[in-house]
Amino acid sequence: MTGTTPRLKHEVKDLALAPLGRQRIEWAGREMPVLKQIRDRFEKEKPFAGLRLVACAHVTTETAHLAIALKAGGADPVLIASNPLSTQDDVAASLVADHEIPVFAQKGEDSGTYNRHVQIALDHRPNIIVDDGSDVVAELVQHRQHQIADLIGSTEETTTGIVRLRAMFKEGVLNFPAVNVNDADTKHFFDNRYGTGQSTLDGIIRATNILLAGKTVVVIGYGWCGKGTALRAGGMGANVIVTEINHIKAIEAVMDGFRVLPMAEAAPLGDIFITVTGNKHVVRGEHFDLMKDGAIVCNSGHFDLELDLKYLAANAKEIKDVRPFTEEYKLTNGKSVVVLGQGRLINLAAAEGHPSAVMDMSFANQALACEYLVKNKGKLAPGLHSIPREVDEEIARLKLQAMGIFIDSLTADQIEYINSWTSGT
Ligand code: ADE
Secondary structure, eight states, X not given: OEEOTTSSOEEOSOGGGHHHXXXXXXXXXXXXXXXXXXXXXXHHHOTTTTOEEEEEEOXXXXXXXXXXXXXXXXXXXXXXXXXXXXXXXXXXXXXXHHHOOXXXXXXXXXXXXXXXXXXXXXXXXXXXXXXXXXXXXXXXXXXXXXXXXXXXXXXXXXXXXXXXXXXXXXXXXXXSEEEEGGGSHHHIIIIIIIIHHHHHHHHHHHHHOOOOXXXXXXXXXXXXXXXXXHHHHHHTTOEEXXXXXXXXXXXXXXXXXXXXXXXXHHTXXXXXXXXXXSSSOSBOHHXXXXXXXXXXXXXXXXXXXXXXXXXXXXXXXXXXEEETTEEEEEETTSOEXXXXXXXXXXXXXXXOOXXXXXXXXXXXXXXXXXXXXXXXXXXXXXXXXXXXXXXHHHHHHHHHHHTTOOOOOOOHHHHHHHTOOSOOO
């Protein structure tokens, strides 16, 4: 639905979904106490007064809380989807109808619409960009250089986006400060590991309803997302095989108790394959050909190119929808491969993304990264910046406090000891 009701432009599926979205946003808020405290402070201090802000994010109940917090801080926001399949249409409707936030996002939008929404976002002439995957920043850098003068800076949520920003910096085209939210310990330790771990399995289970116990699950990539996915799959009783290209990560996987194999050896053994590498075609023709009949493949990395679906399509006699987000490719070799969520992030395509309790910390980082950019306007060099350590630690302190968990602190004697070097053996 494209419209101007109520008063603002938007493109959401159906504004009538707003009551459901409102209810679900409220529910998520119960698990997001840190972001709530930041929002309450923003409401009083208005750090973003007069600033135009674009957020490109998965439009979920958790993102709703981030957008509401930024608006409470005085920002004039526009929200677009960071993936064609991750939008929760009821949330998009509620943000428009209940919070007067212009949203341009519909679940299942085609890539033309997705790209048009990126243009709409940039037409807003943002002073701050909150990005997830760097699509907005990449478009700005490639085709709207003249708008860089408007920009105070950007923030980036995800590993893939950071990889792209580093490449831009290396090429000399990242001419403004970008805050690496993913780098914060309170982000990747929890969101990438426990968030991806739980929500990826949630997506697989919602899409297929299969039992994980006793299955062989091949986790492709052992970064933070892979670690969480392998950990949780093992916890559900699956036999986990990990594949890696990095020697250090491979040792970690071995010592965490997983079998590590090259992909060609894992391919005939797996019942379920999950890609979390951030790279392209990590599962390709030579691997699909070796898989068991009925093997299930899915992706939980940011982009939909980790599985070479073109190969599958080119070698399929038939592609059949067998359940929502579940397609069976009947191959010319007589076997079939089942693809979940069209190779897009399965945790957001078939489930609801990371649970609110971890997004609370990720989005506390996003909100404070935006404030950091504004407070340091004109002072930060172009390129990537980490979230200040004190901010990261403060988020952890607030989170623990909200969880009702208290910890010890160093005695004066201990502080003196760790700051000295004279007392040894
Ligand atoms: N990325 C992963 N899970 C998410 C969620 N629940 N909301 C926004 N972005 C996400």
